Amino acid sequence: MKNFHMALMISQGTPMMLMGDEYGHTRNGNNNSYGHDTSINHFQWGKLEARRDDHYRFFSEMIKFRHKHPILRRDRFLTKKDVTWHEDNWDNHESKFLAFTLHDDKFGDIYLAFNAHDYFVKASVPSPPHKRSWHRVVDTNVESPNDFIPEGVLFTETVYNVAPYSSILLEAKP
Secondary structure, eight states, rough: OOOHHHHHHSSOOOOOOOOTTTGGGOOOGOSTTTEEEEEEEGGHHHHHHHHHTTHHHHHHEEEEHHHHOOOGGOOOOOOOOEEEEESTTOTTTOOEEEEEEETTTTOOOOOEEEOSSOOEEEOOOOOOOOEEEEEEEEEETTOTTTTTTEEEEEEOOOEEOOOOOEEEEEEEEE
């Protein structure tokens, strides 16, 4: 679920969330529970408390990250100048890996990679922008609370081994 929430928070436009998403409320698979006055629509405070230190914390930190980075809230479509695609295997229908960099000269670039394969993918990390270095902010494969570190952890390698069914976010900082 962290992968989907990260994808939602880095997407352009208004994020659409439902009450309970912050703790993983599934509504038992009912995607249209509007007319149900049953427990599937009740806010489950016990589940929120049980997940406060993992999913809820991750959810909250991703929202804060989005608010802090204007590049994630643009009022126009991205152009070639705004995004660089990495390992773009558009013709490979078997590929389940996506990586790109969002460019922001003022606040710093953001590198993202999503791996939907059932095996590790060695992602080539581009050189950071001038006088900046990459810091790992998110790795959804890492256990909470280290899956999201707001200040980031310095990352100096040129390859990131992205775990199966996970995603990463690197931020370029001075």
